[in-house]
Amino acid sequence: MTTVFITLLCIPSFVGASVCVTYTMWSIAPSASCGPFRQLKTMIQAGKRWVEELERVNPNLSVLARAHSYLVEHPFSCLSEPASFSSKRERLVNNLQNLSVGDRERMLRGMPLSLGVKSELRQEASQQERQTQSTRQIPCCSRLKYYIIIAARHGWYSWLSFLHSLQLWQVALKRVSGRFGTGVLSYFIFLKTLLFFNLFLFLVTGAFLVLPQVVHPPDPPPKNLLFTGLELLSGAGYFTDTVMYYGYYCNYTLHSTCKDHEAYIISTANETRLECPSKLSYNMPLAYFFTIGASFFITCIILVMSKSFGQSFRIDKSHSILAMKVFCSWDFKVSKKTSVELMSENICTQIKELLAEVNHKMKKKKALEVLWRATVHGLAWAICIASTVGCAFGIYFFSEYMHKNLERESRSITKEKPIVVEASMLALPVVVSVINLLVPGLFNAAAWMEDYDSPSFRTYVAISRNLMLKMSVLGVLCYHWLGRVAKSPELIGLQCWETFVGQEFYRFLIIDFIFTLLDTLFGEFLWRLGVLFTPILPAVQIIKLFLLFYIKKGSVMMNCQAPRKPYRVSQMTTVFITLLCIPSFVGASVCVTYTMWSIAPSASCGPFRQLKTMIQAGKRWVEELERVNPNLRHLSNNHLLPQSVVDGQRKIINLLQEQIQNEGDDKKWLITRLQSIHEQRRTPARKLTRLKLLMEQLLLWKNWTSSSLEVTRNKPGD
């Protein structure tokens, strides 16, 4: 019991706490009149000042940071200038020696030298280090420590190489990228990321929820219905009373069965009972609650901290478009000859267009043309919004009709065959999937009418319209499940509304897969919300993603040509992750929070039966802990919000952007000043003027350094 609780406590609270502490140290200004960081702009300045102090004391350390940039500027100066070669090389080896092994490796890796040279440098650095170290005896306990550290590093590297060896779909991805480029590849990489995500969360729910329940089935054994093929589609029937659904899970603490010879008898004043010496007990409602909460929290952290999200949005809209186009646009991954030719053609067209744009800078658009384009855009958006609203209402009324049907069915005396009832439940998912399939076609027609200039802008508009449709459909469905079914389940003869809702999710997931292969986002939302009611749903989603990858790949290879107008890749991955994060995750967490907070669980099934709301399970446990240890009371008053992480990061990004811009401007200004001074110097001048110029130069340097320090010092406080 204690092990499980400590694990469940560690993941959310530790991660959340460390995130908050980091944000506090990085961004929040400490009080000016108390504490160890008073008078500093941020707490992290304490560390930075110490590093600066070290660099002042030992100038070699600051050389380290510049050593690698020196080598970047003069890559072969070490080897091609024999006179200064040995001294520079010696200096480099000295610097390498002063670093720890890990830092040394990282620095060597980052140097643009050949492997032979790097290996020699490494040998020289470690030889000299060994010489200085051999003079002092390493005591045996620190030798043991080194062995342990070395063993740990070996273990870590082998775990990393194991992870890399699970190269899922490596060959397939290579073929796609060779033919279509990095843009199309980003979609498939997105699928792969989703798969691993689902796998990880399935392991979490499987280990903490499914496994204990499978090992200890609930006490009154459930009645077993016959298995017919329809269960795979409808999720009801045989699957109803299994670990698939919420209703199967117990609401009491599971105990391990103990053998008779191990048990001992405890007799107290009131009773005698058998006690097992090994008390392995597992509080199922608490585990259910915490596992769902922890999986959401971990998802949030992973999404916020994900690399693609961070590398996202372009900083400045560029003064150097042509230079960037020429230097950065060649995609080295493309290997098929026809694709390479196509890419060359594209680049040529783009360069010509950009040149034309640069030449005719101000293209004065006639007022009439602007008005016409505005009307067309307005009309297209009106069509899209009208169709979305129409579909939402359609689903609302259709779901109400289905609901009324079920009510009538439960009240009537002559019951229909259960298989007919189950088949009719498939109607709503089919209708929703048909809408998801057909309406985006209408959006495409509207976009064709609008005739956008840039393909990426057209893609974003299409994505946002689709998103609008999906979100409104999902909103209506959530209302139907949480607002209608959950409020009064007895009207449709349900004992366990959570299992019913779980089955609905299962049906939607399966039908959605059959109908629309593009709807990964829809599936993701369903899965995230559905995991509360159907813990095994991630497994279904995994199978679906797996099949989706192969089907999509086949379709792309057979049907598509390389794109005529190439996409900007960095934004694609960001857009995908953003779409995953904001609507599906946030929407799903809102729904789950609402369900846990307000809706009353069924009285006769599931791990939260007999409680007023699901969140009471957690509250009761906290009260239990507080009773045992009164010190914990004040801990429960701190609420950790993941929102603060996002705010902190946004603030940091803004500050860094400003800093980069300022540094760029300063650099340019300084270089022009130096240039003008050099030009003045070239003209014959008297010594006094030259001296004056040098003094001026020195003053400029001083002003520049002090002003930039001023700027950076003032910034974090704003």
Next chain:
Amino acid sequence: MGTTASQLGKELLSEYQELTFLTKQEILLAHKRFTELLTKDEKDIPNVRIPMERILTLPELKSNPFRKRICLVFSTSEQKDGSLTFEDFLDLLSAFSDSATLEIKSHYAFRIFDFDDDGTLDFNDLQTLVNCLTGETDETRLTPEEMSQLINNILEESDIDKDGTVNLSEFQHVISRSPDFVSSFKIVL
């Protein structure tokens, strides 16, 4: 440091792992592909050097317009003929790998685009670069007026010290503003 063509020793493997950005699997795959390019006689020679023509038969490089420059840049041969040893090959893959830093990639990109190897990108280098990008066919080539206009614009945008050439720092300054560069400057075996 020698590499026998048949097997890669454990020590060597870990050294390569530590000094390059490649994982163990990538190094082993690179070794396999490299030995496939060797003739029967060459398989026993340590530190064997494969001539450029054979390297260029690799499907990843075959259609790349910069293939010759890539071989010349990563070659450590004294004759500057573009022949690669296994370690040069690993250097190549490391610079083009997923985990290589922006500094390394931009450094090698600069050297690849520097067709005359003088340490700066002058007018002729840029002209050759644009011709490589736009392809060999006549339809896709730029006219001389467009070419000179393009190169003047590039120099205006990126040449900060106004010496008529783009040096490494200026090149890296331009590259650092583009988030696409890191994802497009990749070759995976």
